Amino acid sequence: MSGNFIVIEGLEGAGKSTAVATITNWLKGRGISYRETREPGGTPLAEAIREVVKNDWQEQVTPIAELLMMYAARVQLVHNVIQPALAAGMWVVGDRHDLSSRAYQGGGRELGDSTLQQLKKLTL
Known part of the structure; x- marks a missing residue:
């Protein structure tokens, strides 16, 4: 049996945590x-x-470094938590996932969708 994966996406303060709690x-x-x-x-x-x-570094974090850190965290989460939970038939309710990277790093940091799609294909 496989579970279900629900992701809530949105800006800071948009009510993601409230939606996750409701679900x-x-x-x-x-x-x-x-x-x-x-x-x-x-x-x-x-x-x-x-x-x-989330730390306020005196050194500016480059867009690609930020993206790679986000994907490093995501890969750990997917492989160690999300996939096993789904395989066990559990539901997974996520406060953000890869659409946030499309918005923040792809759009906001101007890395583009092609870069993100290549990284997603490579890692997930």
């Missing part, structure tokens, strides 16, 4: 097993990467 409360009320995730984060290494990405 997980609904699942819990029906006795459905689920796993809640966030990006970047969700594993010890991905959480460490989150701290690096």
Whole structure:
């Protein structure tokens, strides 16, 4: 049996956490097993990467370095948490996933969709 993967995307303060809480409360009320995730984060290494990405460095982080850190965290989360949960028939409810990289790094940091698609194909 395989599970379901629901991702909530949006800007800071858009209500993603509220939406995730609403969905997980609904699942819990029906006795459905689920796993809640966030990006970047969700594993010890991905959480460490989150701290690096969110830190206000005196050194400017290049767009490609930022993208690679986001994907490093994502790969850890997908392989160590999301895939096993789905394989076990659980639902996974995520606060962000790869669409955030398309918006923030692809659009905002001007890396383009082609770069992101190549990286996604290589890593996920």
